[in-house]
Amino acid sequence: MASRYYTVSWDQLHRDSKALAWRLVERGPWKGIVAITRGGLIPAAIIARELDCRLIESVSIITYDEEKKGEPVVAKPPIAAGDGDGWLVLDDLVDTGTTAKVVRGMLPKAHFATVYAKPAGKPLVDTFVTEVSQDTWILFPWDTEPQFVAPIARSAAAK
Numbered sequence: 178m179a180s181r182y183y184t185v186s187w188d189q190l191h192r193d194s195k196a197l198a199w200r201l202v203e204r205g206p207w208k209g210i211v212a213i214t215r216g217g218l219i220p221a222a223i224i225a226r227e228l229d230c231r232l233i234e235s236v237s238i239i240t241y242d243e244e245k246k247g248e249p250v251v252a253k254p255p256i257a258a259g260d261g262d263g264w265l266v267l268d269d270l271v272d273t274g275t276t277a278k279v280v281r282g283m284l285p286k287a288h289f290a291t292v293y294a295k296p297a298g299k300p301l302v303d304t305f306v307t308e309v310s311q312d313t314w315i316l317f318p319w320d321t322e323p324q325f326v327a328p329i330a331r332s333a334a335a336k
């Protein structure tokens with residue numbers, strides 16, 4: 178279990194993905210984008226729009242069941258991207274780097290970018306925007322919904 182949570186809203190995700198696009202536009206042009214499903218799909222859509230890129234491939238890697246990490250399973254390889262030369266690979270985040278390692282093995286020449294990064298996975302990423310600590314779990318807007326929370330004074334009194 179993570180010891181803290183970092184909640185990302187749709188608005189923040191859009192802004193952070195655009196910030197990543199600003200960094201990536203200088204590194205292009207790109208032949209196409211490989212989105213790591215599922216988490217990379219929405220950042221990839223936002224960034225593809227900003228980079229004016231219409232060729233999108235996907236690679237499907239299943240590493241986590243909610244917060245529980247397992248062995249990575251490749252459910253779909255990124256066939257159209259060859260060895261990755263000239264391609265941009267996008268994911269929502271890098272945590273331990275397990276997923277990134279598998280994708281780098283398949284696309285050794287690609288540029289690998291994520292919106293968020295944790296320290297253990299950071300060395301595997303070429304470009305990212307925001308770093309959070311290793312014990313932080315990032316809560317994405319597609320995994321959450323607004324709900325009632327108790328006033329701080331009341332939840333502090335319960336401790």
Ligand SMILES: O=P(O)(O)OC[C@H]1O[C@H](OP(=O)(O)OP(=O)(O)O)[C@H](O)[C@@H]1O
Nearest residue numbers: 214215216240241271272273274275276
């Ligand atoms: O650096 P790692 O420790 O490998 O963790 C990062 C990966 O974990 C999550 O994917 P997940 O396996 O939950 O699948 P999903 O994208 O389909 O939700 C996330 O989207 C990254 O792809």
Ligand SMILES: O=c1[nH]c(=O)c2nc[nH]c2[nH]1
Nearest residue numbers: 241272313314315316317
């Ligand atoms: O939603 C998520 N948040 C995270 O911090 C994380 N790390 C690995 N996989 C993750 N998925």
Ligand SMILES: [Mg+2]
Nearest residue numbers: 214215216217
């Ligand atoms: Mg993922």
